[in-house]
Amino acid sequence: MSDTESALLNELVVAFKCLPSVGARTAQRMAFHLLEHDRENGLRLAAAMQNAIENIGHCSLCRTLTEHSICRICSDKSRATETLCVVENPSDVLAVEQATAYRGFYFVLMGKLSPLDGIGPDELGLDLLEKRLEDEPIKELILATNPTVEGEVTAHYISELAAKYNVNTTRIAHGVPVGGELDYVDSSTLSHAFDGRRNY
Missing domain, CATH: 1.10.8.420 (RecR Domain 1)
Known part of the structure; x- marks a missing residue:
């Protein structure tokens, strides 16, 4: 102007x-x-x-966006305590909730590992994730980070963290294109990828 x-x-x-x-x-x-x-x-x-x-701030347990100290999902006693799904962003929680029948809990990284951008484990709250792995009866950690280079590196790092606590890790599978973002993937594709997750 x-x-x-x-x-x-x-x-x-x-x-x-x-x-x-x-x-x-x-x-x-x-x-x-x-x-x-x-x-x-x-x-x-x-x-x-x-x-x-x-x-609106962040849930004290999963770190998603909420106006309460603990979000609606983390407050839901009917959800499965033995599964924890790790995603990059709050929008990914919404995508999984809308597209799948997943009934476990979440942990939101608020990003991905990217040393060039100064984003390391501390910035992603991985100390909080590790405490949950240590304190909660989690049997399966679902790695639903985006299938980008940084997302894969982040998933690998978290899988090694989970191995310290003998927690089985799975990775969402086929259907999500490499380089794609979860909140741009259609519901049926994301549902198929979630159901076809594999050991990581």
């Missing part, structure tokens, strides 16, 4: 550009749409974003 255009409008466009896959043109279209056609929903969006950002 030129210097003669609204500073507030420019600020709104720049704010939209922080979203993934949103470039300058898309951000501009979103800003104009809200201002020209949907101010009421724009205010609702702003209020919802502020409320979520101020009140």
